[in-house]
Amino acid sequence: MSRFRLAAWPIYAVGCLAACLGASAATTTPAPASAPAAATVALPLPPEQVVNHVSRTISWYRGIVNLQQLPVNSEDVVPRDRLYQTALTSLELAFDFGHAASILEDKAQAGANARNTGAGTLNAGAGTPNAAGAPNTDADDSQDSDGQGGSVDQAAARIADRISNLQSQLTALDEQIAHAPAKDKDTLVARRAEVSAALDLAKEIQGTVAQIQRFEAMSDTHAGGTSGGLAAQIADLRRSVPELRAVSTGSKPASPATPVALATAPANSASAANATTFRPESAGVISLLGKWFSLEGARRQLADAMKQTDGLAKDLEKIRSDVTREARSLARQNLDATSTDPAQLAQAKQQLQQAATHFKQLSTLLVPIGEQGITVDSARNLLEEWRDSMAARTATVARYLALRLGFLLGSIAVVLVISEVWRRATFRYLHDARRRQQFLALRRVAVGLALTIVVVFGLVSEVGSLATYAGLITAGLAVALQNVILAVVAYFFLIGRYGVRVGDRITLAGVTGRVVEIGLVRIYLMELAGPQLRSTGRMVVLSNAVLFQPTALFKQMPGGDFYWHTITLTLSPTTDVAEAEKRLSEAAESVYAKYRPAIEQQHAALQRFIDFQTAMPQPEVYARLNTKGLVVTVRYPVELAQAAATDQKMLLALGEARSKAPELQLVEGPLLDTAES
Numbered sequence: 001m002s003r004f005r006l007a008a009w010p011i012y013a014v015g016c017l018a019a020c021l022g023a024s025a026a027t028t029t030p031a032p033a034s035a036p037a038a039a040t041v042a043l044p045l046p047p048e049q050v051v052n053h054v055s056r057t058i059s060w061y062r063g064i065v066n067l068q069q070l071p072v073n074s075e076d077v078v079p080r081d082r083l084y085q086t087a088l089t090s091l092e093l094a095f096d097f098g099h100a101a102s103i104l105e106d107k108a109q110a111g112a113n114a115r116n117t118g119a120g121t122l123n124a125g126a127g128t129p130n131a132a133g134a135p136n137t138d139a140d141d142s143q144d145s146d147g148q149g150g151s152v153d154q155a156a157a158r159i160a161d162r163i164s165n166l167q168s169q170l171t172a173l174d175e176q177i178a179h180a181p182a183k184d185k186d187t188l189v190a191r192r193a194e195v196s197a198a199l200d201l202a203k204e205i206q207g208t209v210a211q212i213q214r215f216e217a218m219s220d221t222h223a224g225g226t227s228g229g230l231a232a233q234i235a236d237l238r239r240s241v242p243e244l245r246a247v248s249t250g251s252k253p254a255s256p257a258t259p260v261a262l263a264t265a266p267a268n269s270a271s272a273a274n275a276t277t278f279r280p281e282s283a284g285v286i287s288l289l290g291k292w293f294s295l296e297g298a299r300r301q302l303a304d305a306m307k308q309t310d311g312l313a314k315d316l317e318k319i320r321s322d323v324t325r326e327a328r329s330l331a332r333q334n335l336d337a338t339s340t341d342p343a344q345l346a347q348a349k350q351q352l353q354q355a356a357t358h359f360k361q362l363s364t365l366l367v368p369i370g371e372q373g374i375t376v377d378s379a380r381n382l383l384e385e386w387r388d389s390m391a392a393r394t395a396t397v398a399r400y401l402a403l404r405l406g407f408l409l410g411s412i413a414v415v416l417v418i419s420e421v422w423r424r425a426t427f428r429y430l431h432d433a434r435r436r437q438q439f440l441a442l443r444r445v446a447v448g449l450a451l452t453i454v455v456v457f458g459l460v461s462e463v464g465s466l467a468t469y470a471g472l473i474t475a476g477l478a479v480a481l482q483n484v485i486l487a488v489v490a491y492f493f494l495i496g497r498y499g500v501r502v503g504d505r506i507t508l509a510g511v512t513g514r515v516v517e518i519g520l521v522r523i524y525l526m527e528l529a530g531p532q533l534r535s536t537g538r539m540v541v542l543s544n545a546v547l548f549q550p551t552a553l554f555k556q557m558p559g560g561d562f563y564w565h566t567i568t569l570t571l572s573p574t575t576d577v578a579e580a581e582k583r584l585s586e587a588a589e590s591v592y593a594k595y596r597p598a599i600e601q602q603h604a605a606l607q608r609f610i611d612f613q614t615a616m617p618q619p620e621v622y623a624r625l626n627t628k629g630l631v632v633t634v635r636y637p638v639e640l641a642q643a644a645a646t647d648q649k650m651l652l653a654l655g656e657a658r659s660k661a662p663e664l665q666l667v668e669g670p671l672l673d674t675a676e677s
Contacts, residue, residue: 043104044326044362045319047230050101053315054237057094057372060308061087061241064379067305070298076386083382086375088243093372095238100364102231107361109229156209159202166199278393280400284460285408288401295394302387309380316373323369327362408458415454419447438495483545487521490544494518500555505533507554509546519544533640560602562617562637565647567654570668571630580632580664581621587657588619588634591649599637629667647672 043050064087068080173192180188238244278291422443430436478485494500495518504515505528512533513525525540547553571580592599599617607614619636634654638646651670658664 043101043108044365045101045322047101047105047233049319050098050230051233051237053319054094054098054234056312056315057091058237058241060312061091063305063308067301070301076389079382079386079389083379083386086379086382090372090375090379091241092244093368093375095234095244096368097365097372098230098234098237100368102229102234104361104365105230152209152212156206156213159206159209163199163202163206166195166202169195170199278397280397283400283404284458285401285404286459288397288404292394292397292401295390295397299387299390299394302383302390306380306383306387309376309383313373313376313380316369316376320366320369320373323362323365327359327366404458408454411454411458412451415447415450418450419443422447437501441495483543484521486545486548487543490547491518491520493547494523494544500553505556509542509549509551511540511542512554513540557606560606562599562602562639563643564635565638565643565650566673567634567636567647567650568669568671568673569632569634569654569658569666570628571632572665572667573625573629575630575664577623577625577630579661580630581623583657583661583664584632584634584654585619585621587653588621588636588650591646591653592619592636594649595639595642595646598639 064083068084070076070080170192173188173195177185177188177192280288280291283291423440426436426439426443430439500506500515500518500523502515502517505512506515506525508523508525511525511527512529513527516524516526516539518524521544523542523544525542527536527538527540528534529536569584596618603614603617617637619634621632621634623630623632625631634650636646636650651672654670658666
């Protein structure tokens, strides 16, 4: 409380100075014989209703400001900015109404205080004319300083009137000095100096009052003073809206995209620059779905804003009806033209003058509240237009979303139908299990790629950006997964027409074994070793990528399971070549004739897998001469399971043929070679 008392001392001092100036003005200028009492009118509605209305307008304005954070379309920039400006104008008018109501409230309280003080003074016998017959201006001024003089605004008004009066006197004295005779100039100059000094004093007092007014506007001590109440509450509410400071100072208000009330939001200098044109016809399902949810959320916010606008409009209508009722009661007063009594006519005239003054005071409430009603109606119309536009865009987005989803689901269904037809055709027209497996594997890959393309193109809109992004990712994956990619590529080489199938005997990366399984990345072999290629009991797992290594892939012929063995004999150099080849060929044919059907059957199976004709496997005998003698080579096919028995029979047959012909003298051998197996 001591702080409030210290702050009130300058106000009291200014009031006293203004009272003194008023007293001096009364001594220098003649006062009118009679002055009518100041006409004041009571506030036609409770102060709490005024404060509630201003607070409700602030809440409504902040709701409009929150709409500025909605996703901006190029079509929404103009109505959004107009809505913000309309809401800001409505808020200014609400504060104008509150300020006018606070002025009426202060005048009503000041008039009541003055009447109470005047009544007390009249009961005490004060207020009588002095000896000179002039009214007691000192008492009136002290009374005014205690009542209305306590308000700095009223003191500032009196001082402004005092300065205007002194400046008028100074101008009049300058004219008198210019045309006065020489004997009167000294008196006029002295009087001018006195008036000039009084003017300087009044200006100093005016500067002091201006400083106190600025202090009242910036501090909260005014709210605890005797002149607080409605005016202080309106001032506090005005300080809670920083946007109005820029408006009151004449500067450009904050941008609707970044109002000062939303200082925590990121700055955005141009709202139109951030507006985007959404094209639903070229957007994907994900973009359309996100846009639909965004528009639905915006529509709900607009619906809430319209509810607040309707509530504010009802509040405005109630306040306007209360003020209009008071104004209509004043407007019904009329002058009684039938009366001829001068006293009654003068009294009626005074009543009409007071009614006019009262109506003028009420108009300070009617004008801002009426203009605010117009701005609120305009804001509601803008909200309706915005809502209708957003509803149309929501319907368009929903329609394109349904079309996109239908097209996506239809495309997936078509791919699945083609996949099922492919599968059934494979089982119906391909009877070879190996070919069937290859076509089914190709079907899985093709269907997977087709589904991926359909889903990606259906869900994503910016395909060009996606392609660039996918290209960068693919390049990185190609470097990181090059062995895996090579293995996948090698898989298709392995399962080709002349490739490898389960059960084949192959030699890959130096490992010989039977194929157990061919995976997309790895191949599984059952290891074989020894002359008879028996199983070792170990499973070998190799990456398909080894197919691209420098080492060759050895694979048994398709449909064939026989080998070629060679027996070499060195005969005397004088041996007849033709006779030797004839006898040895007959011996080899006699042995081969016993298992010829099995070899011919395997050859027929081989012939079905290749596109060119090959000679029928049969024993071959050819001779060549070297330094040791005549080297005769017998080459013949053998079955793997009967290889040892066949070799033994072939050696016996060749030996028997040589023994029957004495001219076939053996120099070296025979030597058995199974390296061609």
